[in-house]
Amino acid sequence: MNKFTLTRRQALLSAGAAAAVVGFGVPARAEMKVNLGVIRLASHAPSFIAFERGYYKDEGLDVELKYFEAAQPMAVAIASGDADYGVTAMSGGLISLAEKEVIKVIGGALTEEKGLVGAIILASNKAYEAGLTSPKELAGKSFGITTTGSSFHFMAHKIAQANNIPLSEISLRPLQKVGAVVGALSSGQIDAWAIQPSIAKKLIADGAAKQIGLVSDYAPDYQVTTVFTSTNNAANEREKTEAFIRAYSKAVADYNAAFVDKTASAEDVDALAKIVHKYVEADLPFEQAKTNLVEGSMRINNNLAMSLGSVTEQLDWFKSEGMVKDTITPEMLFDTSYVEIL
Template structure:
């Protein structure tokens, strides 16, 4: 086939024709539709920041937010295709679905870090007054969790292990939703709980609970939440998945600068806080919600880096407790090709 080199004038005419064709409405590539699983917690702030600031759109993604009350239902939605990406804690349900080839963890998000107030261990007022003033005294007490096999379940295991308390000496109370655990602790129906500082500090300030410890004393490198998707997305939708990670990571930088490192100026802090307030603690006055974010935010890993040691420890614990099958390997659960591992 003969090829004819274009002179400068012909090249300019060609470029002009291409521009004319575009101006007459040749369709651009449609934005990729994405359903993102979220929970109305401050730890999900980057989900909302990226949505409101157009970071997803900038990456060619048309994102809808799909709200959940707990981690396990979100994992089921990812596996079934009702949601494309999720950011939540590892759970027995998520791991089991990975064992069936349905989902993959592709990144890390919220993390415990020494020097930053992380999850707070709380006692109800009733239990505190009866002597529960330290995690060392949890034997014979009740502890709130959302579901069996949730991150709260793993956290109470780590607390018990560090204090030499057999886990079966603590009564676990699965209450399904975070709001239900808040209510049960506030009313003294359960004795203890461990929760993110944005909620824990608010409960303390309102006189509904007492602080008896910090979870970072027991697991300073705990990978609290992870980013996950379907195995099909991880394997076959690489460009879309990378675009999602880029958009989310940009929002993570905004969140950390405003609330964790506190390097953003006051106007930026207010702007980011207003975005989050639309979705989290929307029933509170803005100034209260803003202060909760400033006083109670944990770091989210830059670039959604994944703490492989922490998540592998969690996998092994779930297996040791018989909550997931013994033959599930890290390779079945984690796709480490998308982000840095730490």
């Protein structure tokens, strides 16, 4: 009898301990630590939405945001292990790192889509008054880019190609940071630039530049930004990488519904705009920043699907310009096993 009583007491104590564990919410497994590279641009809105709405945590990820000013430094950080995932444009530096087997592109993000405004081609007021009223007149003019091999460089190529202008006849001005290009265009130090609408429309509204065209007229279906990670994460950390893609994709759905397709409720648009405002154009009054976001958002591919044709075209262009080695193959750069291929 005593033996039975003791066993029963032990069972009750064990049950109580188990209930206490559940009550205190101890996780079944530790969260996976992830460093995410971001740039304070509207195109990175899903990074911030997923962070603030707990989508990363829901997938067992403990995410820290790491801030960058341009695509190339982010690629270097991914390769060195200082960041785990990045969402930005393909750069020459990123592609070269793929040849060293340290980086893989695993998805697509921002995309040009016919019928949406997309990136806007701008002229400085000074250049516009001097006759630069169309991309057809870019020969002999200066065009702002962040770095050689950046998305701005590729857009200049597509615009020049469509207008039968040798790119060598356009003076490309590498200014390292988006803010520096904004300043140079506003002050007339450069003649032209192409940038996503959230920034372009603000420059136009402020009277600092004039619209002379749309990138989508020259590069429809252009995969502007991609999702990338280290080769090690892509090959050996599949659970973590798939969890990241699921969390980010959920935020992309929120972003597209609110700012691109305009199918979200007014309350949700407001809530999402407040999240983004914490990170993007935080120096502006909320209503102005919200207007910029609502009027200037570009589509981000659902579930981070990747336009393989567009990114392969970009790879071929980098090779043709001698910015990366001819020996780099699509298989070195792209891991197509994670997302839908368009």
